[in-house]
Amino acid sequence: MARKTEPSRSVTMRDVAAEAGVAAITVSRALSSPDRVSPHLLEKVQAAAKKLQYTPNIAAGTLRSQKSRIVAVIVPTIAHSIFAETIQVMSGIFRPAGYHLLIGHSGYSLEEEESLVTAFLARKPDAIILTGYTHSATTIDLIARAEVPLVEIWNIPDEPRDTVVGISNFDAAQAMTRLLIRKGYRKIGYIGGPRENNDRVEQRERGFAAALQEAGLEVPERGIVRKPLEFENGARALTELLSQNSELDAVFAASDILAIGVLMECQNQGIRVPEQLAVVGFDDVGLASYTSPPLTTVRVPREEIGRRAAQEVLKRLSGGSTEPRIIDLGFEIIERRSA
């Protein structure tokens, strides 16, 4: 591909300026704040830029202005649909605004997250978006020192560090469990993800336990199973749960992925849902309304989380308030037929 002609120095602002018969700085202005140059020159500059196929060198601009027009995003995993969707939505909002996304996945490891933050900070991102509120002290310190706006998404803490956009996973899990109780289920098992470094899952588990407690119910003996969020683990977890607890009448899965695994296993084992066993999930992934029976679950406004997070960043970057604040987007219990 690369044709070897000459060193082919790339077209710079100076070249465009010469072509248009103006100063370099005017080209800069024409391209980044068009309303600050006269229509006449603006047109000339644009024509010249087009003619020379000028591509600005962002690195140079970043070096001088200390603004990279990059937003760094770190999620636990990109390969989970809920995070992929969030990223996609954010990307769609940042793009037209001229910002690009630097994406990393921590694999639920705080060390890896810290290492990513360190690496990303070297690119002077204009903002950083992290998942959850659980981060290493160094991570937080690094970001504070760099004076980079921080938006934490997906879960709501007691005290915000900076901006937070999410829902109360505790409240949502509690509400869902209450529904189960209200419907008359009494022996409710829990299937969730590992709690390490995952405050979303941890809060869901707590919300579940809180609902049982306030109803005077107990968590069944060995009624809690935790496995990574994969379909097959839902299936396995159910088997495990049932082998320990034959008279379970309901299962709360802290993620639809697990819940769907549970439903599939029920189908395999011929367990009728919800007659023999009620199953509820969390997230409301696309598939949840197509399972049989359709899954009762908690709808998390995940696109809205992405959208608001991105909008908050943009607002902040154009001079918005820097006060720490929590944006609670709320959840919704979606009753379908699995409970």
Place this chain on the structure above:
Amino acid sequence: MARKTEPSRSVTMRDVAAEAGVAAITVSRALSSPDRVSPHLLEKVQAAAKKLQYTPNIAAGTLRSQKSRIVAVIVPTIAHSIFAETIQVMSGIFRPAGYHLLIGHSGYSLEEEESLVTAFLARKPDAIILTGYTHSATTIDLIARAEVPLVEIWNIPDEPRDTVVGISNFDAAQAMTRLLIRKGYRKIGYIGGPRENNDRVEQRERGFAAALQEAGLEVPERGIVRKPLEFENGARALTELLSQNSELDAVFAASDILAIGVLMECQNQGIRVPEQLAVVGFDDVGLASYTSPPLTTVRVPREEIGRRAAQEVLKRLSGGSTEPRIIDLGFEIIERRSA
């Protein structure tokens, strides 16, 4: 968060140099090619960098060296698990090598892809990874002019432009259809995605048609339905297909997402799979082995695609060959119980 003390000029290489009692250039070398400085000074520099919490300014380095250590990746959509997985794998390989990923989604639009390429090019990426081989002429020209290595993934063209890592979607679809024919199915319907700007899907459709033709079979009247890749569209497409073609005995879905939608609709309508209707998919997503019945499908080595693509980029960036070439990773027919 941002504490307003003083302008807090950030720590530069010069500061580290002063602290370590060496020249700035030595710091540069110590950090980027440690084996080119004496162990003694290396240690001193590292200590100084640590003490001052030095963070390199990549923009400055990029400006000077014309190397950004950024790789741009454009996929049609991030929110589809197969692309999310590919991205995750690539990200995992690039990260330890010191490269970061700039990710964009084109929404299956060539114009949007072109616009993304234009925007990304301004960041002087060290390589660009695109999905499929169908791109606008300008896109290709832009990349060629910028002399940026290009890797195209997921599908294999006749003539490679640069590096290609993928599978033959044509061959795979053909092989799958042949299997259906070999098993005795004769009235085979097709459910696929829209073909515009999607050479993967297009080649699958062609492969399907080719297999029927070589067996002397015909595509059933109105036996082809195309809808965006969503579960619900699989369900809808099946209904549509069946209403036009009551004696269909098999359905080839060009994506597991659609196939799973089909399976769910079969369950709803009480159609026995595979006895009344065989269903096969394409991709082998995680869920495919958990449906009931488990889905017969084409396994696409999508993690391997991501891995190889990333490795090829790294190889190329450390001086590897620049000859255009195709890396065909092959596919596998996974026979489960849905056909």
Place this chain on the structure above:
DNA sequence: GTTTACAAAGGTATCGTTACCATGATTAAG
């Protein structure tokens, strides 16, 4: 012991843009 080779370290210029300040032109205010 002298010459050659090579490694280690430093000096300086430079990448391409934008911040900052200055200038001249135009308009508004008195």
Place this chain on the structure above:
DNA sequence: CTTAATCATGGTAACGATACCTTTGTAAAC
């Protein structure tokens, strides 16, 4: 009609790193 205020434009320096070249020191070769 003068003065101030505002706008459009330009000149220059600087952001922080690395490429390139030079210098110095040490080991190898004869």
